[in-house]
Amino acid sequence: MHDPRGARRSDATRVTLLTEGTYPHSHGGVSVWCDQLVTGMPDVAFDVIAVTGTGHEPVVWELPSHVTGVRSVPMWGAPPEGEPPKGRARRQLARAYERFLTALLDPCAEDDFAPGLYTMARAAEEGTLSPFLRGDRAVSVLASVWNRPGLQVREARPTLHDALTATALLEHALRPLTAPLPTDGVTHAVSGGVAVLPGLAARERHGVPLLLTEHGVYLRERYLGYRTAPYRWPVKAVVLGFFRLLAEETYRRAALITPGNRYNRLWEEQGGAAPEAIRTVYNGVDPAAFPPAGPEPETLTMSWAGRVDPIKDLETLIRAFALVRAQLPHVRLRLFGGTPRGGEAYRERCEALAAELGHADAVTFEGRVDDIKDAYAAGTIVMLSSISEGFPFTLIEAMSCGRATVSTDVGGVREAVGDMGLVVPPRDPAAMAAAALELLGDPVRRAAMGEGARLRVIEQFTLRRTIDTFRDIYQELPRTGGVPAPEPVWRPEPARSLAI
Template sequence: MGKQSVMLVLEGTYPFNGGGVSTWAHLLCSQVSNVNFKLYSINANFETTPKYDLSPNITQVVQVPLWTPDEPYDYISYGDEYYKTVGKKEWTTNEIVEREFVPVFSKLLHLIYDDNLEVEHLDEVFRALWLYFEDYDYKETMRSEPVWKAYREIMSQYIVRDYNPDAALIDITIGLRWIYRFLIPLAITDVPKCDIAHLTLSGFPVIPALIAHYKYGTKIMLTEHGVFIRERLLALNNSEYPFFLKRLLIRFSEAIARLAYYKSEAIVSVNKFNIKWEKMYGADPKKISIIYNGIDSDKFKPKPKPDHLKNVPTVVAAARIFELKDVITMIRSCAVVQKSIPDIQYLIYGDDRAVPEYTDTCLHLIDELGIKKNFKLMGPRSDSHNIFPEGDLSILTSISEGFPYTVIESMSCGVPVVSTDVGGVKEALDENSGFLCKPKNAQEIGDRVIELLQNHELRSKMATHARQRVLDHFTISKFIRQYEDVYEQLLNEHLVENQPVEIF
């Protein structure tokens, strides 16, 4: 008998995109030895080439693009025979939709807006939706007149209830388009058969895990990195969406988060910070354990600075250029530092074309502050273990994090860190390894950078301590062993019990 299988469900990350979750997933899939992996990768667009060399432990990759002009099955075959695909379309008449689908869809909408949501009922609705789409076509159903009429009628009730007279027709239409996209995984009912469906966020990617559970009795587990609902709320708070759309997205996201926690038999958090959010949305504390991220300390190790930077005060960062990394504050901190250290260099490595509008805003601010010679977007780089030794210190200015690899990678390289105090950063970065600052406080961040750059003795002490802290607590061997134990417990039909949190 071969190894049992884990379907790792991802969104916008591994194996087609980089980032912390992708680093975590690549380590997991490459080094866990007691299971094989199947990847279920949900992406905005259809991706053709993985960014990683995939381990032999990965036996299958399923990709589902959500926001392409055509449907996922127009790009990819998901295993249905041609006659069944054609038959589903022919069988999906308005009469069928009205009789079989609209009652379930209507219940879903009411549950989204239910202030006293009973998550068991939401589970029943998703099971019914899965059974329906086993026989009928997703696109024909969701774009049918009966669905639009039901949606319009129900949304009108909640617009009145929430006293939202400014809700425009275009907003209501966009709302249904969003629901259409979020639920697209329901169209792919032929999910890989697996023993465990391992979610990487408590959001809409729960849908393929639910299908596997309903269809095969698959167990569901969740690893929480940055808390999905918290990051959704942060993003919406900074958005310009009208009230109707914000409320719809919040209510739907909250309902889905509750369902993900309810259906997961094991919830692994990468830090202590996440646990209060998980409990707030109904997670059973007995299901929760903590596994801190780990790295290869033989790869991420102290090295001399490159010759061309040896006498240049240098700050490095590994960060995708988008809103949650708050690169704007990082730029402003550079302007603070430049007043005291004119030859300061900030070298920022990461994808700078993922959100072009945000990158353009950053470039405009760099130009406006007159620091084009000091602050440089270096683009993506694959050899991350060589990034941090370029700097005298590293920087992270995020407004939300889970347990960031960039912090422990920098520490492992013997490079102190100046970071915002968000998520689980303080659980990695103690006072002897770097500085924690308030989010969005460019002055404080800049002052700490200046302090470290001008105090060689302090910087050296922090470098030594940071390296040792990683060796003591955040090695890859410990990380892998703990995940192998969780898989083993689930496969042996034991719930993961609440484990004591390590306090350093």
């Protein structure tokens, strides 16, 4: 029997979206998904708690009237207001923080993570957590914990600078706990990680059911990102320990987890989620909004759409393009999408790589496009080169537009494509180039694959199905006290067979 996780009953149809770096302050696939969900349910009252960078980010989406409030929680702006605790309160918080840190570093003490986290959540609500973590006491607690005999991290000889760095990173990561907590309805975290913190605190404090949707695997992406982060191992041990135990606590406490693909489900079950608390809900598009793209461009073109970010691995795509161009000198690569703030260096690195390989004249960074359909129509084939994805919108949108695709085998890509596109290993330019050459050289196969891809979207991945599923969940969780109904048995219909 699935544990109700302490959620109380409520008849309110109110949803608090919990986001990080996405809706409503930036564009991208997850933001598109949030906008579709919100605009598709005018009968539901939405609030948004958005974890942002500095707090000065503008709202870039037009919000409908049933979005009743947006609260920005900056992670890197001015610190939260408040005063450090004193006397007994200071000693109690220091003890809770010590247990919390021990859980991050000692596998035998991981059960102390949740009690420590919720004690700190109370301190954040009182305005004392951030001032405490910015003080000397917090640094000395960490220095004491990770120098205990028997802890593996001690062997790396952590320094005072390491302690200052790790404490500062934790202080920033815990800032979402300062957001006013919802007291009714449902909290819906649209990713794992720090965005979930207000939802966990609201579940613990007020019994509000927590719904988690993971598009990518947040923990996996943190592991990938910290491989090259400029920190020593003791700092990484603390921060990655925090993200791992936060993911496990989220998986245990969520009333329902709705991954966008079955690949994510494996991570969630491994992280402690009960199988009966997981229900796969695929992303969907409106086929009428993404009609067939029409004639192919006159020049053979590889098109890509997304945000310019290392996780999209444009370097592999550019290297693959160089191999393709060695066989087809007139082919072009067009990259559509904005560069997020802070990502300028990555774009410059990609541009430099294209120049270094001698193809700067044929690789164009187009920036944001007013109508994303134009990005798909611009390609003879559409590419996806990511090293991590959930169930990518750009892929099913391109499929709906009737374009043949070459994609990396990450996340839910195979579930989306089926046999109506080519799938290659990530970080493999030669395999990507071979697949692209296969399609670029065979117009009959391209056309058949594009037609089959659109039919697959119409039959299995429509926006209406996605919205109706989440409306039912929003109504169900408060009514059942956070215990989800059994997952309906639903198997996607096979795509119609076409000769390819």
